Amino acid sequence: MITSAKSKEMYEVGKSEYLWAKKSMPVLNRLVHRFVSKRYLENLKLGICLHITKETSVLLMALKEAGAKVTLCPANPLSIQEPVKFFLINNDIRIFAKKKDTLRDFYRNMESVLDTKPHMITDDGGELHKRALRRKFKIIGGTEETTSGVNRLEVWGKEGLLLYPIIAVNRSRTKYLFDNKYGTGQSTIEGILKTTGILLSSKRIVVCGYGWVGKGVARCAMGMGAKVTITEVNTLRALEAYFDGFEVKPLDEILSNADLFITCTGQVNVIGQDQIEKIKEGAILCNAGHFDVEIDVNYLNSVDPNHFSPRMNVTCYRVGESKKKIYLLARGRVINLVGAEGNSPEVMSISFANQFLSIIYLSQFHEKLENKIYKTPKKIERKIMLTALDSFGVKIDSLTPEQNNYCKT
Numbered sequence: 183m184i185t186s187a188k189s190k191e192m193y194e195v196g197k198s199e200y201l202w203a204k205k206s207m208p209v210l211n212r213l214v215h216r217f218v219s220k221r222y223l224e225n226l227k228l229g230i231c232l233h234i235t236k237e238t239s240v241l242l243m244a245l246k247e248a249g250a251k252v253t254l255c256p257a258n259p260l261s262i263q264e265p266v267k268f269f270l271i272n273n274d275i276r277i278f279a280k281k282k283d284t285l286r287d288f289y290r291n292m293e294s295v296l297d298t299k300p301h302m303i304t305d306d307g308g309e310l311h312k313r314a315l316r317r318k319f320k321i322i323g324g325t326e327e328t329t330s331g332v333n334r335l336e337v338w339g340k341e342g343l344l345l346y347p348i349i350a351v352n353r354s355r356t357k358y359l360f361d362n363k364y365g366t367g368q369s370t371i372e373g374i375l376k377t378t379g380i381l382l383s384s385k386r387i388v389v390c391g392y393g394w395v396g397k398g399v400a401r402c403a404m405g406m407g408a409k410v411t412i413t414e415v416n417t418l419r420a421l422e423a424y425f426d427g428f429e430v431k432p433l434d435e436i437l438s439n440a441d442l443f444i445t446c447t448g449q450v451n452v453i454g455q456d457q458i459e460k461i462k463e464g465a466i467l468c469n470a471g472h473f474d475v476e477i478d479v480n481y482l483n484s485v486d487p488n489h490f491s492p493r494m495n496v497t498c499y500r501v502g503e504s505k506k507k508i509y510l511l512a513r514g515r516v517i518n519l520v521g522a523e524g525n526s527p528e529v530m531s532i533s534f535a536n537q538f539l540s541i542i543y544l545s546q547f548h549e550k551l552e553n554k555i556y557k558t559p560k561k562i563e564r565k566i567m568l569t570a571l572d573s574f575g576v577k578i579d580s581l582t583p584e585q586n587n588y589c590k591t
C-alpha cells in the first residue's frame with residue numbers, strides 16, 4: 183500500500199496522529215498494558231463501526247495487540263480522518279470506507295463488515311447492530327458507544343429482537359459523565375468556531391436538549407460569554423438548566439431572536455419547517471446529536487435547491503418570500519466530528535477503556551450472559567475510575583473505621 187513518496191508521507195502523518203492521541207490516553211494505555219499480553223482476543227474477529235479518528239486508532243491498535251482481527255467501517259460519512267485510516271490499513275486493520283463514498287456506499291460498508299462474519303460487534307449509533315441482527319451467523323456479543331444507539335437497542339430488546347448480549351458502554355457513568363458532557367461540550371464549540379470563525383461572546387445561542395451533551399455545550403458556550411437559552415421537553419432537566427443559571431424557554435419563543443441553534447437531543451425534526459420559517463435572517467443551525475435528523479435538512483434542500491456553500495462545511499439557504507439567509511453547518515451532521523476532530527484524547531481514553539474492557543469481558547463471559555442489554559460491569563467501572571484518578575495524579579481520602587461504623591448506625 184505504501185508505494186510512493188506521497189503515500190509514505192500520508193502514512194507518517196497518520197502514524198503521528200496515532201502517537202499524538204496515544205500519549206494523551208493514559209487510562210486506556212495503562213489498562214491495555216495490563217491485559218494485552220494475556221491475548222484474550224486471540225482468533226476473535228471484531229466488526230467495528232466507529233468514527234475514524236486518531237483516538238479510535240489507539241483503541242483499534244490495542245484490540246489488535248490483544249489478538250483480535252479487526253474490521254472497521256465509519257459511523258459517519260463525513261468524519262473520516264484519511265491519514266489515520268491509511269495508517270490503520272497499513273497495520274492490518276481492514277477498513278471499508280472510500281473517500282468519495284455515497285450514502286449508499288456508507289451503508290454498504292456496514293454490510294461488508296458483516297460479510298467477514300465477526301464474532302463481536304462494536305457500534306456507534308446502532309446501524310451496524312441493526313444489520314447484524316438480520317444475519318444468520320453466530321455473534322457472541324456486542325457493545326454500543328452512544329445514547330442514540332443504546333435507545334434504539336433498548337426498544338429492540340423489549341421487542342425480543344436481540345440475538346446476542348450487548349454492553350451499553352454509554353450507560354457507564356465513566357462514559358457519559360465525561361465524554362458526552364466535557365468531551366462533546368468542548369468539541370462542539372470547537373467545531374462551530376473552526377467552521378464559522380464567529381465570536382461567541384455576546385451571541386444569543388439556543389441549546390436544544392439539556393442532557394449530557396447539552397449540559398456540556400451550554401456550559402462551554404456560557405463560559406465564552408454567550409447568552410445561552412435552553413429548550414427542553416423533560417421537566418427535571420429544564421429545572422436543572424434553570425438552577426444552573428440558564429434561561430429556559432419553549433423553542434418557539436426564542437426562534438426570531440437567536441443567532442445560533444445547537445441541537446443535542448437525539449430526536450427527529452427538533453428544528454423543522456415551522457421553526458426554520460420563524461428563524462431570523464443570518465442565523466446559524468448545527469447539530470451535535472448522533473444522527474442528521476434533528477434539523478430538517480430535507481426541507482432546507484427543497485426550499486432552496488440552489489443553496490450554495492460560502493465556505494467549507496457551511497451551506498447557505500434562502501428561505502421564504504424574503505429570501506432570508508439561514509446557514510447550516512456540516513449538512514446537519516455531528517459538528518464536533520465534521521468541523522473539528524471529535525472529542526479530545528483524554529476523554530476518549532476513558533470511553534475507550536470502557537470499550538476495551540467490555541469487549542474483553544464479553545469474550546470471557548458471553549456464555550453466561552442472556553441476549554439483552556447490560557450496563558458496563560461495576561468492577562470494570564471501578565477499575566477505570568481508579569486508573570483515571572491515578573493517571574491524572576489525583577488522590578482521594580477514604581472513610582476511617584469510625585466513619586464506616588457511623589454510617590451503619
Ligand SMILES: NC(=O)c1ccc[n+]([C@@H]2O[C@H](COP(=O)([O-])OP(=O)(O)OC[C@H]3O[C@@H](n4cnc5c(N)ncnc54)[C@H](O)[C@@H]3O)[C@@H](O)[C@H]2O)c1
Nearest residue numbers: 328329330391393394395413414415416447448449471472
Ligand atoms: N457528537 C458526539 O460526539 C456525541 C457524543 C455523545 C452523544 N452524542 C449524541 O448526542 C445526542 C444526545 O445525547 P445525550 O447523551 O445528551 O442524551 P440525553 O438523553 O442525556 O439528552 C437528550 C436530551 O434532549 C431532550 N430532548 C428530547 N427531545 C427534545 C426536544 N424536542 N426539544 C428539546 N429537548 C429535547 C431530552 O429530554 C434529554 O434531556 C444523542 O444523539 C447522542 O447519541 C453525540
